[in-house]
Amino acid sequence: MKTYDAIIIGGGPAAIVTGITVKKFFRDKSALMIKQEADGLVPCGIPYIFHMLGRDVDQNRMGPKPFVDLGGEVLVQTVVKVDKDKKTVTIKSGETFGYDKLVFATGSLPVIPDFIPGYDLKNVFYIKKSYSYIKDLASEVADFKKIVIVGGGFIGAEVAEQLAASKIDVTLIESESLCFSKAFSPELSAIATEELKKAGVHVMTSTLVKEILGENNRVKQVLVSGGKKIETDAVIFSIGYRANTQLAKETGLELNRYGDIHVDNYGRTTVKDISACGDCAQDFGFLTGRSDVVKLASTATAQARTLGHNLFGMRIKKCTSGTLGVFSTEINGMAMAAAGANEKNAAEAGIDIVSAKFSSPDRHPGTLPDSSLSTVKLYASPVDGSIIGGEAWGGKSVGEIINIISMAIQKSITVFEMISFQVGTHPLLTASPVNNPIIRAAEDIVYQISYCR
Secondary structure (H helix, E strand, C coil): CEEEEEEEECCCHHHHHHHHHHHHHCCCCCEEEEECCCCEECHHHHHHHHCCCCCCHHHHEECCHHHHHCCCEEEECCEEEEECCCCEEEECCCCEEEEEEEEECCCEEECCCCCCCCCCCECEEECCCCHHHHHHHHHHHHHCCEEEEECCCHHHHHHHHHHHHCCCEEEEECCCCCCCCCCCCHHHHHHHHHHHHHCCCEEECCCCEEEEEEECCEEEEEEECCCCEEECCEEEECCCEEECCHHHHHHCCCECCCCCECCCCCCECCCCCEEECHHHECEEECCCCCEECCCCHHHHHHHHHHHHHHCCCCCCCCCCCCECCEEEEEECCEEEEEEECCHHHHHHCCCCCEEEEEEEECCCCCCCCCCCEEEEEEEECCCCCEEEEEEEEECCCHHHHHHHHHHHHHCCCEHHHHCCCCCCCCCCCCCCHHHCHHHHHHHHHHHHHHHCC
């Protein structure tokens, strides 16, 4: 039986980053990654396979080459058993490997709505993070004229936009009053929902799917609340993801109430020498301090780096105060992003906030050809002015603006500090130094805290 210093179960972003970190900083340690499929996908890039990437799945391929280049080994197999006492991993072929350290990075699976009659009809699909599944789906959608998508979060809305761009008649059904409502404030959710409509998607909010109706075991209609029936060739469910933790449960690892693997701030489980990171591991909410469900590649890779550095002993202290949930998307040419608190989630957590927003062109002068109007909205504590959230929308620059705001939140920067933030500017690259939207929004909050109360 061959034994490795580290065995990683999984092949997604968390697994790859864990492997790279281990092999880069512990070069003498042997590491084996066991993954179910030879090819993987960039999870957040899946929607763009359906139009922007020409339905060519290989354009969104992701693999462990950087890990292999550093000396890591990869085995395409399925792990069927982990013996935590003997410290062994058994794969489907029957072969067994020993480990010193074991990492679960088994990712997440789409939620299957088995409570909806007809969920198992032919032409009911899901957005699985599987190369082979998505390759087949990308091929099949070419034959469909009408598609119903259930779920108005990021993946569902992005897939809807891309399919509509391919001249398919797309109806998106969302149970909440607005799309993106779990990540964005009501204001930004309304903007995003409107952009979806402008992109040619038929959006039905505050609507529930009651039944998938079929003929000859194939989807024909979707029955929604209110009794309306929508004709369709296919249904794509995108109503969330759950942790892929069946193997972890069978191994005897402790799971939380969401079914995620219970870990500490360093990714360690309650079983000695077994760790977990990524979508299969629990998060702690930045606002609540309680278990949260944020399944993002950015969150997964942040956990993986911390875990990788500390797998063979504490080297780097994890300093984050919980998962922020840093989101971004682009719908109909409108970029939108959010991090941390907003009016809705702050109210749910019982946290007082003060907010301000500022809009300015992201080039100066704003008459430059590629200029876009961008808006930044900041949320801060009325007590000490610490920045606890932010949103941005407009041109593509908001994708990096939100990362600046995320760093400000993580480092507990206040609006008082932000107004003296020194930025580099150039007419062709940035907003004017006079009207930097982050600084101007912070300035408005300073005014509210200092002079309006």
